[in-house]
Amino acid sequence: MKKNLLIYAHYYVPDTASTGQILRELAEGMKDKFNITVICVVPSYLGTIDDKYKTQKYYREEINGVKVLRIRVPEFSKTNKKSRVKNIVSYFFGAMNATFKVGKQDYVFSISQPPILGGLLGVWGKWIKHAKFIYNIQDFNPEQVLAVGYSKNKLITDAMMWFDKFSCKRSDLVITVGRDLVETVEKRFKGKKVPKTVMINNWIDEKEIYPLPEDHERVAAFRQKYDLEGKFVIMYSGNIGLYYDLENLIKVVERFKPGTKTADGRDVVFAFVGAGSVLDRLVQYVKEHHMDNVTFIPYQDKADLIYSLNAGDVHWCVNAKGIKGVSCPSKYYGLAAAGKPVIGVLESGSEVRCLIEDTHGGLCCEPGEYDKVEENIRWFIENADSAEVKEMGIRSRENLEKNLTREVSVKRYAEEILKL
Structure with a gap:
């Protein structure tokens, strides 16, 4: 019997976000081992939404053997912080609600996108589904926010750190994508009670991208x-x-x-x-x-x-x-x-x-x-x-x-x- 695996993906195919592409290849690559359901937004990575995704709250699809439950979110502009936040928050609460619509799950897999909320969705899924939680950290926040000076508000960044460490602690496994990122998990917990962490490189489908002659x-x-x-x-x-x-x-x-x-x-x-x-x-x-x-x-x-x-x-x-x-x-x-x-x-x-x-x-x-x-x-x-x-x-x-x-x-x- 194949086990059930739920993936929270902010974006999923056909959106061009790199995390969406990786999650699609991961889901399709593991469907021989798991029955996979993805909860994501309607296609909207560039901010606009097709009319066919504007009438219902949820849309069920099947893409290459993976069940997809899409959430309608408001359109946004990449340069307008307020509209982006509204869009992300709609995904977060929509995904929490959608968790009740996907039946029994053995594993819940979530990614560190959107920042902090991705991890919290995984914790939520673990609780609601009594499932094992795998937290895939592609980017660490608030470390990323601090690195580029996006927010200097210590209250906000400290709260972000508390919540993301909470998600790490509640996970059954943290998977991250670089040797230096594994060190960050250890640093966060100062070497004490470090959550189980493994490193698996990201990838590209080498059959889709390969060298071509200049005159191709x-x-x-x-x-x-x-x-x-x-x-x-x-x-x-x-x-x-x-x-x-x-x-x-x-x-x-x-x-x-x-x-x-x-x-x-x-x-x-x-x-x-x-x-x-x-x-x-x-x-x-x-x-x-x-x-x-x-x-x-x-x-x-x-x-x-x-x-x-x-x-x-x-x-x-x-x-x-x-x-x-x-x-x-x-x-x-x-x-x-x-x-x-x-x-x-x-x-x-x-x-x-x-x-x-x-x-x-x-x-x-x-x-x-x-x-x-x-x-x-x-x-x-x-x-x-x-x-x-x-x-x-x-x-x-x-x-x-x-x-x-x-x-x-x-x-x-x-x-x-x-x-x-």
Whole structure:
């Protein structure tokens, strides 16, 4: 008899949120071991909601053998804090209520999104369903909030810490996604009564994202569409949000004037693919400073991600200072899958920096070391057509195939849950 597993996912397919994608692959990868139900919002990651999801409070669906119970939430704007909070709170209370609608559950699995509330939903599910609770921490809060100075209110951040530690204590298992994140759990509890914690890397489906030749029809079409043909493309792909120090990194990009060329004579262009709360500020900055070698490209559908990632020659993988042990940029797995070299702006000892350094898959420096960032970009420009650059990407792909596949990680999730 298969056991029942309930997953609380703020976002789920078809939403493009990276946690939604990971949870979809996890759910579909474990459905041979569990009967899986997901409680999530109606598709709304970018803030708008399709008319067909505006009439009822709940929607039941089945996607690839996974039962999905969707909650209607209000539309929101990513730049308006109030509307975002209202949207998140609607999900939280809607999910609490939806818990009564999903029958008996043996395991409850929740993720650290939305911050604090994701963990509390897991505790709620554990109580209501008398189930084992697995808390998957992708990002630690309030540590993340404190790292980027999003809130300086000690009362709020102390309350957040109390609640999230409460969720950790009530869990039967904490699963986190990096060596440095395991240390954060230990630090929170100062080594005393530390909840049972294991580390399982995030992943990418290596059969969906893989290296393609430059002249591949769809890669060439993407380059043509965004005027990247024949150019050396330094790409940032993903959420253009608060935790990446992009407003300072764009000033480093400004040091490379339009007309900068690689050793083999290609124009250097910086492409930012995605959306997020900092995008408008970057667009404004680029406009004011006449940075004609910078281009902004909208989010790509998941099915097209393989073409956009392959259209970059070198990719950024960055975090703001203080994010070590707090969050793990899962975009790295896509870059490694596409076999691309990486410009890492990541703290020493953080999971992804360790992966890049272990494989010699790119050049890294600390967040805030802007002259070093410039130096690393210059190195790639000067060595653009070298075997050394290509081999960085090849090594990353080889390591991914061996250690960071969806199959390897999903199998470990199932094993750890069934041990409880």
